[in-house]
Amino acid sequence: MSTHPRASDGSELSPLRHDFPFDPTHGYDLPRLRAVEAPQGPDDFADFWRERHAHALSVDPEPRIEGPWTTVDGMRVADVSYTSVDGVRIGGWLTVPADGRVTQGCVATHGYGGRAAPDLxxxxSETATIWPCLRGLGTRSLLPGVAPNSAGHVLHGIGSRDSYLIGGCVADVWCAAGALQRLVPEAAGRLTYLGTSxxxxxxxLALPWDDRFRAAGLTVPTFGNHPLRVTLPCTGSGESVRTRLAGDPSVLDVLAYFDAATAARHIRIPVHVGAALFDPSVPPPGQFAIHNALAGPRELLVLRAGHFDHPGERAETAALEEAQRRFLSEAVPVASTPGPTV
Incomplete structure (x- = not known):
């Protein structure tokens, strides 16, 4: 089976061959993807998230460096932990420039595969970064009773907007920002975000409500346009949700509060998005719905594929990372600061 994606200039690329029982483009070319809209969401969408954000800010993150520092490729690296909502202790890593020059801070999260180490x-450059493993995911934040795989994790607590685990993961980001500012005060005021899948x-979901963040880079982001997403087969967490929805339609009411495209309507900081034309795990229309809904300055880099090995993938990934580094550097004012005190 093959599909015929198009490049950003409209020219046809050679088809990507695959063995999936569905088309990972779902029949969307680039113009159609650029037209995907975001759901308006419930009337109390913003109030719901502002209340959760306020609660997260009331939590003392109590960050701790766990164990010795090492130096790798010009960066000092240490294990770190901090407290998030519900008393959950989140594990991860902290990286700071070995030369002590910090011009911005970053909260960098991971895909549903978790994270085993920082991606330095x-x-x-010159960024102090906290790399949390969000709750329930590896290798540092596994929780009893929470499946560490996407199929189970994405359904945990989905019966109610107040118990849905995804809300706790968003709070983990806010608390990570507080932990980073406590550990590296020089990063305060110039905080960015990086997240993939x-x-x-x-x-x-986290960015609209927290004015500590000044810019962000989102790559093949998930949870976009749930009403559309649940109609599209995939190999990622969305398939679990589709199956659950078939037996419990009320799930869609809960998901309306966790729609990343609806949230993007409220994001006014500069955001760079890498979105794929072909993606078996995260349907491309949901990715583009997030980009298209952004209310502030935005930049789009169209990827040939996401979550799929393909020719030129390494060069494409390198170009994306370089574009996001440039974007974040330009979006956040540079200031000379003393070295970190951690």
């Missing part, structure tokens, strides 16, 4: 080349969707 992802943020701009699961982390991209979580970021879109």
């Amino acid at each position: 080349g992802q943020p701009p 699961f982390g991209g969707g979580i970021g879109a």
